[in-house]
Amino acid sequence: MQQKRAYWRKLDNAAKLFSATSNKKDTRVFRFFCVLKEEVDPELLQEALDRTVVTYPVFLSVMRKGLFWHYLEKSKLRPEVHEECKEPCSNLYVRDKKNLLFEVTYYGKRINFEVFHALTDGTGATEFLRELVKNYLFLAHQSEGLKDVALLDENVTIQDQESDSFSQYYTKVKKKKEKKPKAFQLKKPRKEVGRLQVNEAVLSVKEVLKRSRELGVSMTVFLTTVYLFAIHQEMTKQQEKHPIVLMVPVNLRKFFPSESMLNFFNWIEPGYHFGKGGGSFEEVLEHVKEYFAEELTTERVAEHMNELIALEMHPILRLAPLELKNLGIKAGARYAERDVTAIFSNMSAVKMPAEYEPFIERFGVYTSTPKMELCMCSFGDKLSLGFTSRFDTINIQRNFYRILKQQGIGVEKVEPEFPQPDVPSRLEMKVFKFVSFLCLAAAVGCVAADFNLHPKIRWTLFTAAGIGSMWLALAIGFVKRYNLMKNAMWQLIIVTVGCILWDIFTGWRGWSVDFVLPIVCMVILVSMFIITKVQKNTAREYMIYFVMAGGYGVILPLILLLAGVVRFTPICTVCVVACFLFLAALVIFKGKEFKEEMHKKFHV
Structure with missing residues (x-):
């Protein structure tokens, strides 16, 4: 029986952060990819993708904006496979544009799955990519006897996939927050136009595990220590007054049972203060080991998770308008960045059915970031590392690999192959900037002429104001060009308010409200x-x-009518009656949709 999805759903706790803070420089997009041992067939990949979204329909959602929160809405849009043509981890969430929050591309032997972090986390992305790769290989090799294997437990429902596990496991806590010291911040030259730098390498899982066990720690603890040392080698003595702190995401499904495909992760912040003495590899390793042991307990993980959700649940904050919330979230995110030096994400092992493994070279992952981030995942004996940053230097990456070699671990550097970015033409923006400059030049010219010619009537000032009004309407139209309905609403406000202001400043004749x-x-x-x-x-x-x-159309004209501001009343009266009847028709004939839409837009 076909399972029914919810038409819309609230964002989970982590998604609310990503929806508020994403921008062109920090897209909050990450890429999970699979390198096959054969060239990718785009037609088969499209068919595989069509099958995959049937298994994971929760991905077929678009971001919408309410009065208090963003939310995700079910969409009839369907993803289309295309060859990679943009910078990795480019923007997927475009405000006012209804588009899916993920895309699948290919290049040579590589299948790329990129997703906006508000839609899912690393675990959800892993499951989606596994299903996609499995479907592709089955379609490509079924004639050779390859069997279709179900990866998803048949007992997992769509409701399980779209459940909010943050809310499910939230309990109120009262804990005094500890003040954190400001962490060391990387201050390197930025890459030209902020392009994302990707640096990949492959290690042997067996070699890393062997060395980690010799040292008596886990692989994650070992590599965290290597990362801390790689950063420390780029610090000056003066900079050692600040600790190096890494943000390490933690998959909460390891502590709380969940089949959710939404975000369900938290993080810990291991670090070391090299300026306070000591600092041998063994000392730092022991410090990191103790920190992981202390923080990675169900009690401590739950404590941290509940602290974050409690902020979201605060009654006053919940009732704050969305735009005000977004400003607060952005400010909080910028303030929190001072607590972290870099990020280290371990996506763990990707497993595939044994019969599919001979067709796969490796899996890999990396993400867009304003800082420096190291992501890793493994497949078989191949541990893929992916460094990303927007700094014009690879010294830390070089240090990282050098330390690994000193620890007896071989490093195979991989030169990522990307096509020449065929970024959609920026002609629209260039034209808009050119028109804006012409408007500004014309307005300045009018004002200059006005003061030089000294006319009795300051017509040039009015001309400049008219140009400014025209530019404002043009700017709103350009910014809201992806959503014609929202564009029309903005034009309604701009034109009517603008005309009322013109009427006031030109001696008030009432034409703005009468007509x-x-x-x-x-x-x-x-x-x-x-x-x-x-x-x-x-x-x-x-x-x-x-x-x-x-x-x-009802409220503003009615207020002006009752206040006696309108002198020629017939047109205004017709407007109020027409708009009122239009609203009444919506409630009477589309009552169900009306109630649902009001609930979505005003949910707190």
Whole structure:
């Protein structure tokens, strides 16, 4: 029987951070990839992807914006495979544009799965890629006798996949937060235009495990220590007054049972203060080992998880408008960055059915980051390392590999193969900037002429103000170009408010409220109706914009009518009646969608 998904769902605790803080320089996108031993067939990969989203339909979601929080909404969009043509981990979440939050690309023998972190975490991405690779290899080699093997437990439902495990395991805690010292920050030359630098290497799992066991620690503890030393070798004596601190994500599914494909991770922050004496490899290793043992207990992990969720649950913060929340989250994220030097993500071992292993070379992972990040995962005996940064230096990576060699571990450096980025033309932005410059030049020219010619009527100032008004409408249209309905709503506000201000500053004749306001309200509402028909939008897609435009057309003209500001009342009265009836029709004929949309947009 076909399982039914929820039409929309709230963001999990971690996703709320990613939705608020992502931008073009920090896209919050990570890539999981698989290198095969054969060239990728795009048609077979598309068919494999179509099968995969049937198994994991929770990925077919788009990000929407409510009054208090973002949320994810089920989408009819379907992903299309294409050859890699952009910088790795490029932006996937474009505000005001309804697009899926992941994509699958290929290049040579490599299958790439990139995903916006608000949609899932490393574990969810691993499961999706495993299913995708399995489906591809089955389609490519079924004629040779390769069997289709189910990777997902048949008892796992869609409701399990989209469950919020953060909320499930949250319990109130009262704990006094300890003040953290400011961590050492890498201050290296930035790469030109901020391009992401990717540095890969492959180690032998057996060699790393052997050396780790000789030292009496886990592989993660050993490599964490190597990372700390690699960074320390780039520090000056003056910089040693600050500790080196790594952020190490922790998969909470190892502590709390969960089949969720959403984010369900936390982190610990191992570090070492080299400026306080000591600092041999063995001393740092023992310090890191003790820290991991202390922090990686169910009690400590739950404590940290509950602290973060408690902030989200605060009644005053929950009722703050989304834009205000986003400002607070961004400020908090920037403040928290001072506590961390770099990031180390261990995605653990990727396992595939034995009969599929001969076709696979290795798996790998890396992520977009404003700092420096090391990601790793293993497949068979191959441990793939992926350093990413936006710094124009590889000294820390070089130090890392050199220390490994000193520890008796061979390092096979991999030169990542990427196509020449065919980034979509930036012609739109160039044209917008050029038009903006022309508007500015024209406005400045008018003002200069006004002061030189000394006319009795300051017509050039009015001309400059008119140019400014035109530019503002153009700018809003450009920024909101991905969503015509939202664009129309913004134009409604800009045009009507702008005209009222023009009327006030030119001696108030009332034309703005007698004619412009009601006419523009009705024209925009009709325009929105036409847009929905042309784009074939569903009621859920257009509802909130109809409600906002209709409400605007009722409330503002009605207030002005009752206050006696409107002198020519017929057009304004028609506007209020028409918009009111339009809203009433929405409630009567689309009541279910109306209630659902209001619940989504105003959920706290």
